[in-house]
Amino acid sequence: MVIAVAGGKGGTGKTLVAVNLALALRREGLEVRLLDADVEEPNAHLFLDPAWEGREEVCIRVPVVDPELCDLCGDCARACAYGALAVTREKVMVFEELCHGCGGCSLACPRGAIGEKNRRIGIIEWGHASGSLWTARGLLEIGEPKASPVISRLKGLIDPEAVNVMDCGPGTGCPTMTALKGADVCLMVTEPTPFGLHDLGMAVDMAGSLGVRSLVVMNKDVPGEDAVRAFCREKGLEVVMSIPFSLDIARLCSRGANLVDEDDSWTHRFLQAWRRVCELVPGVMA
């Protein structure tokens, strides 16, 4: 199964929940894979310190124009939906960072003048962290806009026999949707602020459009604050876990420590949330 962790707003505690849940499940003896799909800023490894055992480059196919064959007709530039090609009087200019790698230009070229080469946009890497937790991450190159191909490749490491916990990035756009697509359930990590609430609404709609059920984890929770809970009740979203607002927890996370390592009661709380997820989502192992 794949259990995604998202939430919309940044900094609500997605990585905290993903890492601690994965560690708790591993201690329970389950086969667990933790995939860090926040490829623009992957941070789960900072809390796990894994030894990377394997790595692959993620490339997209970008055009290479053969000047011998090209007659500057301009069909390639007209076919490109992204403005990645411009035909001047002397040559065809390729703006590789705009290219989506669709291959349209080479199909459109009447002279067969366009070949392709690999352009590296990121990497994926995997290994084991302490406690024999299998973990992987995607990492987008700096200056590279398109995160989705890296996320798609990372998802190739999903093990259908294991519990795959996937830390998705913030936001509700293309990268997050690419990560979330096909997940069995999504834990939406939010906080009781108007910002958390607003972005949670967007994230739940996004998951719904992909047919992924949302369950909520309230982080930085405060007693008596109920705008987010009211929203959850109204939308029929169950809050499966609450993590209190606490300076101690903030300090602990700030140095890269994990809740489940500090205090065993956290392992139980994450496992409790996990059991509730299993009860609520049909088809998920118990």
Added chain:
Amino acid sequence: MIRQLVVISGKGGTGKTTVTAALAQLLGPLVLADCDVEAPNLGILFPGSPLRRIEIQVSRKASIDPERCDACGLCAERCRFDAVLPRTPYRVDHLSCEGCGVCGLVCPAQAVSFNAETGACITESMTPHGPLLEGRLALGEEASGKVVTRVRMEAQALAAQKGLELVLIDGSPGTGCPVIASLTGCDLALLVTEPTLSAVHDLERVFRLVSHFGIPAVACLNKSDLNEEMGEAVRIRCREVGVGLEAELPFRPEVVEALRHARPPLGNVPAEVEEPLRGLASAVRERLGYNE
């Protein structure tokens, strides 16, 4: 001269929107541009009724006419985004379609057409510190960078029209498409960070991002007393890369409380937070040569 200041952070939740709101209070009148189009939050701190709504079409999606389609399968074979669902009748999954047009190019039956969908909307409202333009991406839309670019164009046009000299851009977390679109061509980037291992790590990537695009940068350390060691790491790295650390805001529960009630920072946070924010505003003013 219109100047553009963008606030980014790498890691989410470090306080971009809070700092942006404070700068609006201190540097206004200006034009505010919420370019966190996947999670726009500035309007929560500065609510106002919308004066104008611009619906924009950012990308096109393919559709297959089942009457014309003879199920040859070429489109599904050539689509590199796995957006054509190869079962009769052939259909396009609009969430995966990137509008590249390859299916239309290869279809021998001319069964493919392209529709521009409304991919985003931009709303203009008025705040006490100047107009706010907010971009909002439609569900399933991938072109967040294009929306950001459009919000910035509208913001500059509005600044010119109203005689305002500063566009203040609230960016999104990460380093990808929307962040790059928020950053390029700006006069100054303000990097909001916090003393946590994650933020320190992400800050390195943001340093490389601003240097990759040649944008001058200054930094602000939020929640500065949360972790002394990490705070020192931020100070050292800022010095080493030559990014001026212009303000340190201590962690105070009152700030969280103000945000919980959707109150903008100035006037609602303690003096030890307000004072460095004022210092930050002056530093930014000086760096931009902006003396409104």
